[in-house]
Amino acid sequence: MSSKIERDHARFNQIIRGKIKKELRRYMTRGELIGKKGKDLVSIPIPQVEIPHFEFETRKLGGVGQGEGEPGTPIGRGDAEPGQGAGETPGDHILEVDLSLEELAKILGEELELPRIEPRGKKNIVNEKERYTGIRQVGPESLRHFKRTYKAALKRQLATGTYDPNHPLVIPIQEDKRYRSWKLTKEPESNAVIFYIMDVSGSMGDEQKEVVRIESFWIDTWLRSQYKGIESRYIIHDAVAREVDSHTFYHTRESGGTIISSAYELCNRLIDAHYNPSEWNIYIFHFSDGDNWYGDTDKCLSILENHLLPKVNLFCYGQVRSFYGSGQFKGEIDEYFADAENVVTSEINSKEGIYDSIKEFLGKGK
Amino acid sequence: MGIRPFFPHRCLSGLPNLSSTSFMSLTPELEAIRKEVEGYAREYGLDFFDVIFEILDFDKLNEVASYMGFPTRYPHWRFGMEYEQLQKSYTYGLQKIYEMVINNDPSYAYLLKCNNDVDQKLVMAHVYGHVDFFKNNIWFSHTNRKMMDGMANHGARIRRYIDRYGEEKVERFLDCCLSLENLIDPHSPFIKRQDEKPRFNFQEEEEEKTIKKLKVERPYMDSYINPADFLESQKKKLEQEAEKKQKFPENPERDVLLFLINHAPLENWQLDILSIIRDEAYYFAPQAQTKIMNEGWASYWHSKIMTQKCLKDSEVVDYADHHSGTLSTRPGRINPYKLGIELFxxxxxxxxxxxxxxxxxxxxxxxxxxxxxxxxxxxxxxxxEVRKIYNDVMFIDAFLTEEFCREQKLFTYRYNEQTQMYEIADRDFKKIKASLLFSLTNFGQPFIYITDANYGNRGELYLQHRYEGVELRIDYAKDTLQNLYTLWKRPVHLETVVNDKGILFTFDGKNHEERRI
Structure with a gap:
């Protein structure tokens, strides 16, 4: 029987999940979750799961303390703004709930009604795995199954009448011995790689990057819940493209012109070198403000059509609105690939647009 | 951060539901210690109920603590939340509950299994201090000493309602009641607030009252003895009285829960749940009213018994470590153990x-x-004598001296909007005392009264916050109004002050409104 507290605890967790789900849109527009990401847990600050009472505004309350210090000596941090962050001293009203990324993805999937992804090439890739599921009578001593060996020995002694209850000594002989054995099972395995491509030309400001950062976090969370092994590659480009690590990806600010094709070429080279499309599910997410070097767009379209699209599950282009960008590139892609199944474009006007954009990107279940 | 020993004497009780393996009575060694400690406590003149000690491991102790000491309490998610927080702070080594004791006859006290013998000894001495306080302090005199059974009974009733009306429905209603649980009148057990009037005793229509003039011997003195403004004020008085008669409730009502039980249009099961919440609120109230004294008293006695009677040489270091941890202070917060013991x-x-x-x-x-x-x-x-008749407010008011404040380095702090930090505001004795008393009066919570239950002659409920310089937390206040509406089923109003201006918050079942008054 589960104890009472487990029931209440489970109910509490259920309420928390419900809260997160309800507030998902708000969480998704905030960058702070990413900062709280641990290895496989995210801490989510949840305000006010408490039962509300008529009570004083704590910050206006003040109080009495004890210790050294002159008037004016700071003694603790207050709330940054109401309902955010926790005061170290009186009244902590924020609860941090640890949620596994998997669970977060589940909530995301349910709330956005994202379909589960059907991996490509699933049947082709087969991995052999050893599982210790069987029992044999021969084997190495290191795999001996003690309990079964003991049981067999006991049975034999009982049957032969050599077991003495007053002197319960059980000695196994060779034929009593049982060993664990393994079977080879064939497991289909699906690998996936995500390419994040970002335009870091002068026109992409901090705000635009923040949008990209948050959106990639959620995309990553979702795709990771769908595939077992997943790799991420990051490409930035202005007039030339290069591959970087994730930190650089989010924090660089270059300036200069924009030649998108350079990034597509690099991406294509990487795919050819490392990721055989018959074995890998490949995703490309490209974020830009839609500005491109005059005359380069045709080249981009041709690389996409001839090289990238045949190899990838999904090509997503997210156009982040910026003050400088002309925003033409999206129109070009939309027009040219109107019939293509694995091309999705989306326009993200502000942080609030992230929610819908993710829905557009992942809503196809590719 | 070190481990902060923590004794919430938030009382616990009730054994059913916990399997016998998880509860252990004292080992012979501990029983010997218990007898020794009890003997010393009696020698010093402490007078307590019998105490039954049980030993729990961490998980169980946290579980029991989450239920405020009563494992048989009604099911509710907030106990689960409490549990999550306790488990977490234990896992991260932030705090540790050494002991819990409940106000009951016999008292139950729970010891943490993994403590060493010195700790157990100290905790037992501490527990006897608490139980002596429970038994003798006047503010506890009206509490139910069989609350262990009381809580189990409450739990059974609420579980039955859950079976009958559904979990969601009962939980939703419980949330509403709990949202109002602090709206009680903690002094009411001691005072008769109003005469009980039979409900159907209609008096004959009274003759209209006339203004009473003072007796005048000589007619020409009349305008001097009964001047016009005097007559005017008499008239006003009469009018006010007449107005008051028409008001409902006649006097502002602080026990909002009782008022709702008597007058809100609720079903029987809802009334029962509301009265359960009210009972429990009154049961726990004296503990909040005497936190500083209670902890101070218990610490005083554990320290006295340990250092004068039963501490062995080999145990001094462990004792000192534990004791100093209990009494340690941090800048932004008053440690009731420390303040209490020093004051005593x-x-x-x-x-x-x-x-x-x-x-x-x-x-x-x-x-x-x-x-x-x-x-x-x-x-x-x-x-x-002090432990018998005082509560925290009176205790601080009577015994906090300027010398004591200086010695203990007390200060007031405030929130600095610019730096977003709490900072030391002042070391002035009067301000410290005022601030401390303010934080203790009415458990440091606002005074809310029902002033009119027929507001606008439309059966709307009008609450008034007695503003004393600190504003209410608005978002919570609005949510609470919403919960109140669920019970009252007519629009509800709350009058308070924001930015020095009177504001009336209203919830009419759909929308929140606020307007200046």
Whole structure:
């Protein structure tokens, strides 16, 4: 029987999940979750799961303390703004709930009604795995199954009448011995790689990057819940493209012109070198403000059509609105690939647009 | 951060539902210690209920603590939340519950299994202090001493309602009730607020009252003895009285829960749940009213018993470690253990030396005051008297002296909007005392009264916040109004002050409104 507290605890967790789900849109527009990401847990600050009472505004309350210090000596941090962050001293009203990324993805999937992804090439890739599921009578001593060996020995002694209850000594002989054995099972395995491509030309400001950062976090969370092994590659480009690590990806600010094709070429080279499309599910997410070097767009379209699209599950282009960008590139892609199944474009006007954009990107279940 | 020992004497009780393996009574060694400690406690004159000690491991202790000490309480998610927080802070090593004791006859006290013997000894001495306080302090005199059974009974009733009406429905209603649980009148067990009037005793229509003039012997004096403004004020008084008669409730009502039980349109099961919440609120109220005294008293006695009677040489270091941890202070917060024990010791010292009364107060020779000693020896008698009739507010009001504030380095703090930090505001004695008293009065919560239950002659409920300089937390207030609406089923209003202006918050079932008044 589960104890009472487990029931209440489970109910509490259920309420928390419900809260997160309800507030998902708000969480998704905030960058702070990413900062709280641990290895496989995210801490989510949840305000006010408490039962509300008529009570004083704590910050206006003040109080009495004890210790050294002159008037004016700071003694603790207050709330940054109401309902955010926790005061170290009186009244902590924020609860941090640890949620596994998997669970977060589940909530995301349910709330956005994202379909589960059907991996490509699933049947082709087969991995052999050893599982210790069987029992044999021969084997190495290191795999001996003690309990079964003991049981067999006991049975034999009982049957032969050599077991003495007053002197319960059980000695196994060779034929009593049982060993664990393994079977080879064939497991289909699906690998996936995500390419994040970002335009870091002068026109992409901090705000635009923040949008990209948050959106990639959620995309990553979702795709990771769908595939077992997943790799991420990051490409930035202005007039030339290069591959970087994730930190650089989010924090660089270059300036200069924009030649998108350079990034597509690099991406294509990487795919050819490392990721055989018959074995890998490949995703490309490209974020830009839609500005491109005059005359380069045709080249981009041709690389996409001839090289990238045949190899990838999904090509997503997210156009982040910026003050400088002309925003033409999206129109070009939309027009040219109107019939293509694995091309999705989306326009993200502000942080609030992230929610819908993710829905557009992942809503196809590719 | 070190481990902060933590004794919420938030009371616990009730054993059913916990399997026998998880509860252990004392081992023979601990039983011997218990007998020894109990003997010393009685020698010192402590007077307590029988105490039944049980030993729990961490998980169980946290579980029991989450239920505020009563494992048989009704099911509710907030206990789960409490549990999550306790488990987490234990896992991260932030805090540890050493002991819990409940106000019941016999008292139940729970010890943590993994503590060493010195800790157990200290905790037992501490527990006997608490139980003596529960038994003798006047503010506990009206609490139910069979609350262990009471809580189990409440739990059973609410579980039955859940079976009958559904979990969601009952939970939703519980949330509403709990949202109002602090709207009680903690002094009401001691006072008769209103005469009980039979409901159907209609009096005959009274004749209209006339203004009473003062007796005048000589007619020409009339305008001097009964001047016009006097007559006017008499008339007003009469009018006010008449108005009051028509008001409902006649006087502002602080026990909002009781008022709702009597007058809100609720079903029987809802009334029952509401009265359960109210019962429990009144049961726990004295513990909040005497936090500083209760912890101070228990700490005083554990320290006395340990250091004067039963501490062995080999145990000194462990004892000192635990004791100092319990009494440690942090800048932004008053440690009730520390404040309480120091005040009790101060009182004992002052009454031993006769440092009180007119002569002492009026002496302005600091040196003389400092060395004042009349060798009265009344200290012990005085602290026993204090533990009997005081609560925290009276305790601080009567015994917090300027010398004590200086010695203990007390200060007031405030929130600095610019730096977003709490900072030390002042070390002025009067301000410290005022601030401390404010934080203790009414458990540091706002005074809310029902002033009109037929507001606008539309059966709407009008609540008034007695503003004393600190504003309410608006988002919570609005949510609470919403919960109140669920019970009252007619629009509800709350009058309060925001930015020095009177504001009326209204929830009419759909929308929140606020307007200046």
């Amino acid at each position: 010791r101060d009182i004992e010292d002052r009454w031993n030396k006769g440092k009180f009364g007119k002569e002492y107060e009026e002496c302005d020779d600091l040196e003389k005051k400092k060395n004042w000693d009349k060798k009265l020896g009344l200290g012990m008698q005085k602290i026993f």
